[in-house]
Amino acid sequence: MRQILTVANKEFHDGLRNRWLISITLIFALLSIGLTYFGAAASGAVGVASLSTTVASLASLAVFLIPLIALLLSYDSFVGEQESGTLLLLLTYPISKSQLLLGKFIGQGSIIALATVLGFGSSAVLLYFQLGDIEVLTSFSIFIFSAILLGLSFTAISYLISLSVSEKSKAAGFALITWFLFALAFDLALLALLVGVEDGISQNGLTQLMMLNPADIFRLVNLSGLDSSDVNGALAVAINASLSQAQLFTALIAWVALPLTIAIFIFKRKTL
Amino acid sequence: MNTPLVSLIDAGKSYQDLDALKSVTMYLNQGEVMGLFGHNGAGKTTMMKLILGVISPSRGKVEVMGMAPDSKAAWHSRTKVGYLPENVSFYEQLTGLEVLSYFAKLKGFTKGRAKKQAIDLLEQVGITHAMKRPVKTYSKGMRQRLGLAQAFIGEPKLLLLDEPTVGLDPMATRDFYQTVDQLKSNGSSIILCSHVLPGVEQHIDRAMILSTGQLLAMGTLAELRQQAALPVAIKPSGLNGSLANDSRLNGFLTANCPETLLVPEQEKLSVLRQLLSHEGLDDLHVEAANLEQVYQHFLSLHEKQHELSLHGKQDESGERKS
Numbered sequence: 001m002r003q004i005l006t007v008a009n010k011e012f013h014d015g016l017r018n019r020w021l022i023s024i025t026l027i028f029a030l031l032s033i034g035l036t037y038f039g040a041a042a043s044g045a046v047g048v049a050s051l052s053t054t055v056a057s058l059a060s061l062a063v064f065l066i067p068l069i070a071l072l073l074s075y076d077s078f079v080g081e082q083e084s085g086t087l088l089l090l091l092t093y094p095i096s097k098s099q100l101l102l103g104k105f106i107g108q109g110s111i112i113a114l115a116t117v118l119g120f121g122s123s124a125v126l127l128y129f130q131l132g133d134i135e136v137l138t139s140f141s142i143f144i145f146s147a148i149l150l151g152l153s154f155t156a157i158s159y160l161i162s163l164s165v166s167e168k169s170k171a172a173g174f175a176l177i178t179w180f181l182f183a184l185a186f187d188l189a190l191l192a193l194l195v196g197v198e199d200g201i202s203q204n205g206l207t208q209l210m211m212l213n214p215a216d217i218f219r220l221v222n223l224s225g226l227d228s229s230d231v232n233g234a235l236a237v238a239i240n241a242s243l244s245q246a247q248l249f250t251a252l253i254a255w256v257a258l259p260l261t262i263a264i265f266i267f268k269r270k271t272l
Numbered sequence: 273m274n275t276p277l278v279s280l281i282d283a284g285k286s287y288q289d290l291d292a293l294k295s296v297t298m299y300l301n302q303g304e305v306m307g308l309f310g311h312n313g314a315g316k317t318t319m320m321k322l323i324l325g326v327i328s329p330s331r332g333k334v335e336v337m338g339m340a341p342d343s344k345a346a347w348h349s350r351t352k353v354g355y356l357p358e359n360v361s362f363y364e365q366l367t368g369l370e371v372l373s374y375f376a377k378l379k380g381f382t383k384g385r386a387k388k389q390a391i392d393l394l395e396q397v398g399i400t401h402a403m404k405r406p407v408k409t410y411s412k413g414m415r416q417r418l419g420l421a422q423a424f425i426g427e428p429k430l431l432l433l434d435e436p437t438v439g440l441d442p443m444a445t446r447d448f449y450q451t452v453d454q455l456k457s458n459g460s461s462i463i464l465c466s467h468v469l470p471g472v473e474q475h476i477d478r479a480m481i482l483s484t485g486q487l488l489a490m491g492t493l494a495e496l497r498q499q500a501a502l503p504v505a506i507k508p509s510g511l512n513g514s515l516a517n518d519s520r521l522n523g524f525l526t527a528n529c530p531e532t533l534l535v536p537e538q539e540k541l542s543v544l545r546q547l548l549s550h551e552g553l554d555d556l557h558v559e560a561a562n563l564e565q566v567y568q569h570f571l572s573l574h575e576k577q578h579e580l581s582l583h584g585k586q587d588e589s590g591e592r593k594s
Contacts, residue, residue: 007378094347
């Protein structure tokens with residue numbers, strides 16, 4: 001346990017030193033405050049928009065940003081240390097591969113989690129003071145918690161990439177492809193399936209397919225509670241057959257635990 | 273004391289179709305310094321990785337401090353092993369002190385003691401002045417010293433150093449060998465892995481020569497010299513060419529160095545006596561074969577054998593065809 005914390009501490013401080021924490025927090029804060037204030041601009045008014053509009057636009061923003069940031073933050077975690085030779089050195093130390101991996105995960109995960117809480121929390125506080133509605137806090141805590149899980153999920157996925165390749169540049173390429181697949185291509189494919197194939201897929205089947213993408217689970221978690229007027233595309237269909245919040249969170253947690261377990265498995269079998 | 277600290281018994285490692293290390297048997301006793309020599313790809317690093325327990329042997333047995341180094345049981349003894357990898361660049365954005373404290377903590381030091389240990393070691397390798405600067409500002413020599421400091425964490429019982437003097441200036445190299453001698457007298461065993469370097473001879477007890485995964489020779493320097501049967505070079509001066517006329521000595525002269533006698537070890541004394549009887553002699557220089565020559569000898573011998581065996585095979589197949 002001590003070894004895990006030592007590694008986590010080091011990774012967390014790396015994140016502070018590289019200005020990762022501060023820049024992610026700023027990006028989240030600026031975008032979310034901006035959306036909170038100007039989200040209603042499309043309807044001709046400047047000022048705080050309704051809660052559901054804000055959360056809907058925040059969620060559609062976060063679903064692109066968070067996976068990208070998580071992948072950028074961690075794609076070189078292992079392949080980078082392998083290239084510089086410190087990975088081999090660390091493995092001669094009294095630390096097991098799973099301890100090293102979990103330590104990195106806790107350290108980098110904390111950076112993402114903290115940035116999410118601070119960045120999106122700021123607009124939650126702002127909105128709470130403007131609207132004075134306690135519902136703001138509940139919707140935002142669901143939003144922030146699921147955003148953290150989404151970030152952790154893509155951190156674990158980027159470890160999979162980092163452990164499977166032997167060059168940093170390859171890892172970067174695969175990270176980009178992964179992001180493209182999960183954040184963009186998957187939804188387009190679903191939409192094509194819905195529109196192109198008549199009676200091809202039921203609402204239930206669609207929702208189940210969406211469980212294959214953590215980004216879509218995140219969207220379902222945050223949009224299912226809202227008016228479907230703010231939501232469009234494949235999601236609107238899926239929401240009607242929605243699963244319970246608890247089921248969705250379980251699926252999201254599985255998307256953290258599963259890639260992490262596979263990453264440990266790959267690391268254990270990796271020879272240096 | 274009687275059980276060796278490290279033992280390899282017919283240990284080897286293969287990757288798919290490549291034999292990185294064929295069967296090697298060796299022992300390393302406590303307080304012994306072993307030099308491990310070979311060119312690139314000779315299997316030096318593979319052997320070190322086997323001893324470190326980072327990889328498992330494909331055949332044979334490896335034991336370090338009485339345990340298989342890749343087993344869970346050997347976990348604890350890892351705090352007593354120091355390793356300097358051949359190519360390592362530490363976390364560029366951290367300072368030297370932070371890098372060393374991190375590694376000390378991973379070796380089981382508590383936070384405060386890790387820092388103290390780090391400061392002591394940085395002083396020992398002579399980069400105290402730069403310990404608060406990020407590693408990315410370090411020169412090659414300073415990086416190497418940081419790597420050495422890292423290997424010295426926790427007074428290791430067993431040290432494996434891969435090319436430890438690369439990038440070090442002569443002063444730092446001298447300091448390094450002093451540290452080696454000191455660790456040795458404290459009972460640490462050290463494996464020094466290197467291309468043959470001048471100056472390494474007087475600090476090692478035994479040498480191993482590896483080539484293409486095969487152990488070519490192992491023993492003390494004297495033993496290796498004897499095995500190699502390399503001649504001693506004797507350079508007399510003041511004789512003004514009278515050597516060529518001495519029937520007992522001119523046989524040892526070679527064409528390309530007319531003033532130097534190359535004499536087999538066992539005839540050294542009789543040749544010296546003969547030389548001393550020459551009246552003009554005003555100085556003598558006797559030089560035994562150095563490690564580099566011994567190394568070259570074993571390597572070229574190995575190559576010749578290799579070629580011979582290849583030719584043998586070709587001849588056989590040629591005969592079969594005819």
